[in-house]
Each structure stands twice: as structure tokens, then as C-alpha cells.
Amino acid sequence: xxxxxxxxxxxxxxxxxxxxxxxxxxxxxxxxxxxxxxxxxxxxxxxxxxxxxxxxxxxxxxxxxxxxxxxxxxxxxxxxxxxxxxxxxxxxxxxxxxxxxxxxxxxxxxxxxxxxxxxxxxxxxxxxxxxxxxxxxxxxxxxxxxxxxxxxxxxxxxxxxxxxxxxxxxxxxxxxxxxxxxxxxxxxxxxxxxxxxxxxxxxxxxxxxxxxxxxxxxxxxxxxxxxxxxxxxxxxxxxxxxxxxxxxxxxxxxxxxxxxxxxxxxxxxxxxxxxxxxxxxxxxxxxxxxxxxxxxxxxxxxxxxxxxxxxxxxxxxxxxxxxxxxxxxxxxxxxxxxxxxxxxxxxxxxxxxxxxxxxxxxxxxxxxxxxxxxxxxxxxxxxxxxxxxxxxxxxxxxxxxxxxxxxxxxxxxxxxxxxxxxxxxxxxxxxxxxxxxxxxxxxxxxxxxxxxxxxxxxxxxxxxxxxxxxxxxxxxxxxxxxxxxxxxxxxxxxxxxxxxxxxxxxxxxxxxxxxxxxxxxxxxxxxxxxxxxxxxxxxxxxxxxxxxxxxxxxxxxxxxxxxxxxxxxxxx
Numbered sequence: 001x002x003x004x005x006x007x008x009x010x011x012x013x014x015x016x017x018x019x020x021x022x023x024x025x026x027x028x029x030x031x032x033x034x035x036x037x038x039x040x041x042x043x044x045x046x047x048x049x050x051x052x053x054x055x056x057x058x059x060x061x062x063x064x065x066x067x068x069x070x071x072x073x074x075x076x077x078x079x080x081x082x083x084x085x086x087x088x089x090x091x092x093x094x095x096x097x098x099x100x101x102x103x104x105x106x107x108x109x110x111x112x113x114x115x116x117x118x119x120x121x122x123x124x125x126x127x128x129x130x131x132x133x134x135x136x137x138x139x140x141x142x143x144x145x146x147x148x149x150x151x152x153x154x155x156x157x158x159x160x161x162x163x164x165x166x167x168x169x170x171x172x173x174x175x176x177x178x179x180x181x182x183x184x185x186x187x188x189x190x191x192x193x194x195x196x197x198x199x200x201x202x203x204x205x206x207x208x209x210x211x212x213x214x215x216x217x218x219x220x221x222x223x224x225x226x227x228x229x230x231x232x233x234x235x236x237x238x239x240x241x242x243x244x245x246x247x248x249x250x251x252x253x254x255x256x257x258x259x260x261x262x263x264x265x266x267x268x269x270x271x272x273x274x275x276x277x278x279x280x281x282x283x284x285x286x287x288x289x290x291x292x293x294x295x296x297x298x299x300x301x302x303x304x305x306x307x308x309x310x311x312x313x314x315x316x317x318x319x320x321x322x323x324x325x326x327x328x329x330x331x332x333x334x335x336x337x338x339x340x341x342x343x344x345x346x347x348x349x350x351x352x353x354x355x356x357x358x359x360x361x362x363x364x365x366x367x368x369x370x371x372x373x374x375x376x377x378x379x380x381x382x383x384x385x386x387x388x389x390x391x392x393x394x395x396x397x398x399x400x401x402x403x404x405x406x407x408x409x410x411x412x413x414x415x416x417x418x419x420x421x422x423x424x425x426x427x428x429x430x431x432x433x434x435x436x437x438x439x440x441x442x443x444x445x446x447x448x449x450x451x452x453x454x455x456x457x458x459x460x461x462x463x464x465x466x467x468x469x470x471x472x473x474x475x476x477x478x479x480x481x482x483x484x485x486x487x488x489x490x491x492x493x494x495x496x497x498x499x500x501x502x503x504x505x506x507x508x509x510x511x512x513x514x515x516x517x518x519x520x521x522x523x524x525x526x527x528x529x530x531x532x533x534x535x536x537x538x539x540x541x542x543x544x545x546x547x548x549x550x551x552x553x554x555x556x557x558x559x560x561x562x563x564x565x566x567x568x569x570x571x572x
Contacts, residue, residue: 008236013173017217018240020166021247024210025293027052028143032297035123035145042118042149049146078183078426082190085437089193090165092441092448097161097203099451101154102467102553105131107495110206111153113138114145115497125304127321128505129493130330133310135301136294139250140207153497156205163209164202167216168192171409174220178413183429184420188412190433191356192405194440196348199448200553201398211251212402218244218259219406222266223370223378223414234270234278239285241266246289248401253312254393255401258385265377321508331392338394345395352397353404354440356432360408368414378407447555464498466559467551473544473564474500480542485515488569491524492549507535507571516569517541525565538568 010018030048034040101111109132117123123142127133135142140156147155168189175185192198201208221228221241228237245259267286271279298308306320307313314320314327340348365379382403389399397404423429454463464471478500487503488510489496496503503519504510518528518537529537547564 008239010236010240011231013170014217014221014240017166017170017213018243020163021210021214021243023052024140024143025243025247025250025289027146028139029293029296031117031142031145032123032300035117035142036300038122040117040121040123040145045118045146045149049150076182078181078429079186081430081433082183082186082437085433085441086168086186086190086193089190089198089441089444090168092445093161093164093193093199093203095455096199096448096451097157098455099157100454100463101157101205101497102463102551103200103204104493104495104550106205107468107497108493109496110141110204111144111148111156111497112503113141114143114148114156115153116502117142117145118148119502123300125301125310126504126506126509127305127311128509130311133305134253134312136298136309137207137250137253139293139297140210141205142297144205154205157203160205160209161203163213164193164198167209167213167405170213170217171412174409175412180412180415180420181424184423185412187423187429187432187437188356188360188408190437191354191360191408194437194444195351195353195357196443196447197352197398199444200352207251208398211248211255212405214244214247214251215255215259215402216406216409218248218262219378219381219403220409220413222262223364223374223410225266225269229270234274235281235285238267238270238282239289242286242289246294250294252399252401253309254388254399255385257388258381258401258403261384262381335392335394340395342395349397351440351443354436356436357404357408359436360411361404363411363415363419364407367416367419368411369416370410370414378410382407447553450553450555467553468498469495469548469551469559470564471495471498471548473542473547474498477501477542477566481517482515485517486511487519488516489519490528491520494519510571516571518565518567518569520565520567522563522565525567528569535569535571538570540565540567542566 009015027048030052031040031045034044034048101107109129112129113132116126125133125135132138132141144153144156144159147153171189171192172185175188176182202212203209218241221237221244225237232240241263245263249256249259263286267282270282274282301310302308305311305314305322307317307322311322311327311330314322315325361382365375365382368375370378382400385400385403389395393399423432453459468474481501485501487494487499487501488507489503489505490507494503494505502511510516516535518525520528525537528535542565544564546561548559549562549564550560552559
């Protein structure tokens, strides 16, 4: 509907991908507006959701001829094996998406953000968890608030799975549109959906799937610029790329520099050669999505925290609510905690992605019929993000944010004829599937089988007990604590979404007038009792000498057992 209102007409599959991403941004913006106005009640949030469904349904009926087509409709015999592998991977991921959320990042801050919007009826800034305080990269999570309001907090997992399917469909359409055989397309699509990464990160309440889709589509749009400008007006192409890169940057703050660089590289040739009137329209098309969907949350974050990105860059602003050097010390400590040994990183990357992903990255730079200048730019994009990860982030390929997926699709779409011809026989396709897809599908199913019983309705409470830390303690505390009590946690990451009462991780975030209990280890309780900082420890309310303090979804990895104490906390 937004595309219709601004009179932007895009061909398939760009129209559908852009519409999906704009829908998420529009939903998030609506939640932000009612949150800023402090009228984000359950009924208002639910109304926003149903309004979006009504508008989306009406638009779909108006444009029924452009609805998604099934990739399997035109498969030939050569494509059956990679298509079957892809189908098994999609079904496996779907069953994991249907399971209740248990991933630590989800429960710690991804789902906590929309949950707090619902409980507060407003968009209020909290210092901790700091990862969730970077609101400009939490737009997807904010858009999940209506689902939380309606009692479906795990719905974002299924939406993420749907976005991963949209990525596969987009890849199919683009590759086939470039006259590539069905078997070739299915083989490389299989590389996108097998391995541990898709079954862990693309079925959660985080924005990983949205970022992968947006960045991959942006890379393909960048590679296709000259071809697309033959049929699209320059402002339309600029608006398309801007929306894609906005959505990518809104999934991870670490992608913002790369998105800015790609946008500049793509826009500069158009601005340089266009007439003045067209140049103004291109500039407006580039800026408008960021002004409408990104600036409001950045300005609101700035107003409440003193920095447009909350804790990020807080040291540059004297008005920041974070203490001096807080960001530098926190990010350094967080990186040190999350940083794994190099061999472990290599092992996790090896099981996380099919080798086809990395072959596609190499192939996009060295094995396509794209212009040499494009090859150099793609290499620069990859090197830029790799350098950022090396210097600032834990070593993890997921921080590529879909860049590697976009390079794979670009390679599969624009591959040179001699490379493509090597995969023209059933024997070669079967060997490629056996070497590069089936082992990773096996790893994927082995990891996912732990979720099958709960997804199929065969268990529920036992699943929570195995995968939610302190779940047994939560049940007991729900009976002990008054309804207006809140929990203060200071020494570890907590599965906050399942906690029986609202959780706060910083004393400055505690709501006034509410009774507070400190949820901590005995060592932390003793340290708090001896501290002269604001607040003091009161009576012991609950104790468990062998609480399940952390759970793991890695098969065979045992939970962490630690003592737990819950004591009254009296604020000064």
C-alpha cells in the first residue's frame, strides 16, 4: 500500500521484497508513535496489527497477479535432489520456529523490548540490557509489540522464518530471471538454507532474517544497477536501494557504515550524470525512507539517552545518561566475554554454513560477467565489513549481516558460462549435493530434533524446564512475590521474558514506588550488603542452592547449576 501511495512501481520480485520490508518498518513506526505518546495499550497495539492485516490483505487482492509463485512449479529432473534437500531444510526450520522461544539473546533483550512496551504502555528508555537500548537497530523487535499484546510473543519467530523463505524465493526469481537452469538455482538456494546458522538465527525474535533478506537484496540491486536503470526511473531505483539498506541497518547497528558506503557507491554515478530535476528526485528518494523510518527513533533515543544510538557513541555526547568511559569499557568487556578461540570460530563457521556460501562469495568477486569495477567494489564491501568485525566485534560470520548471502545470489545470477556448464549434468549436481548440502542438512536436523516434540504438541512444561533457566524458581516465586514486585538482576544475563515479575538490570531503571527484590547469587547479595551505593539488602525471601542458572541448546551440553538467593532490596 505504501508503494501504491507514493506511486512507485517495481517489477517482481523487487516489489514483494520491498513491500514486506516496508510493512515491517511501517508497523514499527506505528508502535513507536503510540509508544512515544504513551498510549500503547494492548487494545491500541492490537488495533494496529489488525489495521495492518486489513490494509495488507486489501493490497494483496488488488495486486493478486503479482503474488508469490512456487519455485517447485518449474523444476526439472536435474533439480529434484537439491529441491528435496531445500524442502527438508525449510520444514526443519519451520518446526524450530514453532517451538517456544528459548535462545538466550531472545529472552535477554530481543523479546524484552516489545514486552516492556506492552507492560509500560509506552516507549521508555532503559539503560540495560545495553544491546536492547540501541533502539535504531531494534525496529523489527519493536514491530513485534502487537503480537506480545495479543498473547503471541513467539510470533516473531515464525515471521523470521517467513522472511527466510522470502529470501529463498527472491534468490530463485533473480537467478531464473538471468536465464539460469532450475537445477543451478536450486543448488545455490540449498546453500542458503542448510547448516546451523539458518536453524538458529533465522527462526528467532531477532532481526537476523530481516537483515539477511534486506542486505542480500541490496547487494543484488547494486550489481544489477545498469540493467535495472534500463526499465526503472533513477528515483525509483534509488528509493528501492534506500529501503533495502535502511532495513539492513535497522537489523544491526554494525551494518550502518557498510550500508552508507553501498548507498554512496550506488547513488553517486546516478547523481553525477542526471539532470538537475532528476538529481533532486533521486536525493529525495534516497533520504525519504531514512527520514521517515529511521530518524524518529534515533531522535527519540537521543532525547531520552543523550545519544542517537543509546549506549553506542555515548562518550561523544556530554548529555549522555551513561557515565564517562562506560561504553568503551562495557563493549570491551562484552567483546572479551563473547570472543571465542580462533579454532572454535572456524569450527562454528564450518558447521554454520554450507561451503557453497563461501564459494559463492569468492565466485561473486572472481567468477561473474559483471564489470571489473563492480568486482572491486564487492571485494571492498566484504573487506570493509570483515575489518569492522575484526576490530570491533566478536569473530562471528553472522555479523556479515547477509552480505555473504547477497554475494552468493549475485554469483549464481551472473556466473560466467564456463563455470555454469560444469554443473550441467546429473552426476555433477548429485556430487555437489552430497558434498556441500547433505552433511549440513544432517547437522541441521540433528540440532533441530530437540524441538520437534514441543512443536508437534507432544510436550510443553518439560520443554520449558529443560531450556529456560530458573524456570522452576520462577514458578515458586510467582506464589511468593506480590503482584507489584519487580526483580533487580545485576550479575548475569537472565531469561527475563519468562520471569514472573518485570526484570530490571540497572538500579537507575527501577520504577518508583514498586517493591524490589534482588535476584542474585549469594556472592552478589553479600557484595550488595557491604556496598555503600544506593540501596541496601533486606530479608531473605527465597533460596535455592542448586538452581539451573543457564541452559544450552547445544546437544549434549549440560546446564549450569549455581546457588540463587532472592532478597528484599530497599532503595535509599
